[in-house]
Amino acid sequence: MNEEIVVEIIDKLNLEELEQLSELLITVVHDGASIGFLPPIDEEDAKKYLYSVIEPTNLLLVAKIKNEIVGSVQLQLATKPNATHRSEVAKLMTHPKHRRKGIGLLLMNKAEELAREQNRSLMILDTREGDPSNLLYTSLNYTEAGRIPMYAKSANGELDTTVYYYKCLL
Template identity: 40%
Template sequence: MTTIAYQTLSAEAANQLSDELYEVLSACVRDGASVGFINNDPEPMANFWQSAIADLASGEKQLLVARQQQRIVGTVIVEFCRKPNGNHRAEIAKLLVHPVARRQGIARELLARAEQLAQQEGKTLLVLDTRTGDVAEQLYLAQNWQVSGQIPAFARSTENQLDATTVMYKLL
């Protein structure tokens, strides 16, 4: 088994590696992941990463990645709430693992590191949403996340169906 390295990327590093970040997102969407995109149109995906990189530079987000054989194979974004009444919380977003690198514990490790990062930043509450019934939902439950509720017909899938989402939280 190949060694997997984890790191937090600066905005500058993320910008230099934007092609690799794009490839992970694109591969996950091709595989049917419900991560905000319904097809592999490159423009919205590239725009997403450019916006995320700008948020890294401003400190609104932090990006953790997993590398295998020097290539990015996994990502997770920690989005810090900047509202005065919410500065104790953060959101977990874009927990992605390239399909060729799955079943190695990468998502679990990225999630654990994201939780640690949030805790180091003084956050006491994490939130996220995930497609109801998705394998990701089981991952979060196994890592002691709690279900807040479900919203029907929340997001359009890559198959053009409206899927429910499960809203989850974890107290740190």
């Protein structure tokens, strides 16, 4: 039986959402996700970060199954006068027990829809070389713009290459 996945925008965190997002962030970081954090990350640091992301220029999208947050992504709207046509995708996360259900795809499609609604014609993002997310982004017609070696540190101390992608929404 397929579970219905609902994608929502969160503009104000309630306690339950904060708890669920905190657990998601901690779980994916401890699972090896390259999203700006290194393990161990504790609940206090996760919550502090999550409170900081709720702002008008950073749209937080979540995917829910049976009212449980199982994934999220952020759409960051550039605000500099010469960049108001641009947005950046950040921190795409899917809970490990819910991977391979199309959650990342749904979140990315919704992020693109919101970018268009915000009159954004260019989306950019980056991800660690070799991660499954590379396949998702190329399947969504993102174009590789380049690679930067030794960009981000992994939990094991190694420095990993980051791949930058873009997509024109025109």
